[in-house]
Amino acid sequence: MPTLTATSRRQFLTLLGISAAAVSCGRATAGDAAGSARTKTLRYQGAAGQVTLPELAEDLGFLGDVTLRWIGNTISGPQDIQSAATGQTDFGGAFNGAVVKLAASKAPIKAVVSYYGSDRHAYSGYYVLDDSPIRSARDLIGRKVGMNTLGAHAEAMLTIYLQRNGLSPADIDKVEPLVVPPVNTEQSLRRRQIDVAVLGGILRDRALATGGIRPLFTDHQLLGAFSAGTYVMTDRFIERNPDTARTFVTAVARAIEWARTTPREEVVARMTEIVNKRGRNEDTATLKYWRSYGVAETAGRITDEQFQLWIDWLGERGDIARGRIRASDLYTNEFNAYGKGSGS
Template sequence: MSAALASRRQFLTLLGISAAAVGCGTATAGGAGSREQVTTLKYQGSVGAVTLPELAADLGHLGNLELEWVGNTISGPQDIQSAATGQIHFGGAFNGAVVKLAASKAPIKAVISYYGADRHAYSGYYVLEDSPVRSARDLVGKKVGMNTLGAHAQAVLEMYLSRNGLSKADAAGVESLVVPPVNTEQALRQKQIEVGVLGGVLRDKALAGGGIRPLFTDFELLGAFSAGSYVMTERFIEQNPDTVRTFVTGVAKAIEWSRTTPREQVIARMTDIVTRRGRNEDTSTLKYWQSYGVAETGGRISDKEFQIWLDWLGERGETKKGQLKASDLYTNEFNGYGKG
């Protein structure tokens, strides 16, 4: 077995996806030769939160499309591999994870941005108020809790360490651990970890409790940017273009609705959605919601949102430099927001 093939198989194993499954592009698409397009989209949600597609559906922006919830996930890489293998019709992940999956020859395409960092929506790397950790070098030998490995939180952490002068050997001494987001604050306060990555409503809830401070944030490190995209298989897009157009445009409208509607009204709508869907979820954290953080109008994607991670993965040796072009990883063709 060649080194390149071994590396690819190791990566696919980490994502929990077989090379055979990826190669098939098995997303349900109404059957070969069928003229009917899929109108019920399977997806994974997030506990106690309202995803943009869920918001779009509630606002009536998905037309005749229906969403079928099949469970929840806290892992972007898991979500997009589920989309790549046809278990769900769309999945969302950090753009670096999308690059990795595309580099493994998975037949996927990003269709719209769905989260990012701005002055309201960001991920912070928090320590206890009296923690001795005050610099990147202080992290050596420490545990950092995050939602999943190989995705946004770990990538930003590694960028922070590199930009602050740590060698690869020193950076290897910083231990990244998987901690479910709903448990991160508790793990930090109980000193099971020295640093906890917190974002969104869970971050603001933890801050309201006091006693913690940020070491740094992704917004401070990188500025405002769209960080993740929803992806679909190329086969599904080809066989269901009208469905994809309705979905993407509907999500784009939901993004802009959340920007232009008074925050209190957005929170009230989200609270109503979570209450009505009956999944026995806590709605108390929704009052801390401020923004989805999507940078571009209507969630349109640009090269820069993938190029930064192409460069980063190339430097780490996880992808070959020049193997992929940013423009090949996404399409704005189906985003009709603002097109008349």
């Protein structure tokens, strides 16, 4: 696999927020504000017009006496988990490769439950306009690919696709990933400001309903069904708030299974009600396209395999030292009580 250029490596590190100062801050402050008093309130970042699993769990009553306190919306997974690592929030979620990268910097975090993934309903697709000349991986040379953030899920899948289709490291460097806000990605493609748009979830389904685009490939085609991202908490927060951590993780696990087993129309209606109730002036029109959170394992339980893929990938790219990270050290299922006699 190719190594990163100096420029892309700097971008990757910057986006993951793993400067020595940030990690040091994380060790000093993570959990101080919320953990010292054995908190029952969890600070978090949300997503505009969407309902996260913790938000769904709270609305369903699964959090019990634990409450969520929204402090704003995240701009990306790497940003969200850095906020958790530095104590600005009490949990954050990101692509598992970003979690590996942050953990490799010795940030004091632990993955506690999966929250999104890829299946036949929930996947990220790489879309071009119907009249685009792009038909293969080689056609992407010199083209612009719009995605939500660099150094995370979307860029990883793009690189894997290009490698599997025989592009050399030099050719891969000629494919240009660009950051485009998710809500603007479809529009940027239709205006031909980018050549490929990475679209997922309800934004993807809305774009497909409009028509005029076709998929080049999807992450589900590349890797099959898999859990792609996890929520993390700091070691300090978990140590000081084990009961709150258990309540949170089990509630998210229950919400995963509720969404998996409840008729889609009922899930969408519940999500729409949640967004309307929180009064943030958000558009609920796209919620009707929701199909799945895409979590592969029952109740969001985490496995070594979910991290090992990215440990190997990052090691081959030179982003982390080989043998420095063990998958089993990155996560715990200790707080997931779903199906264990409580919380199910």
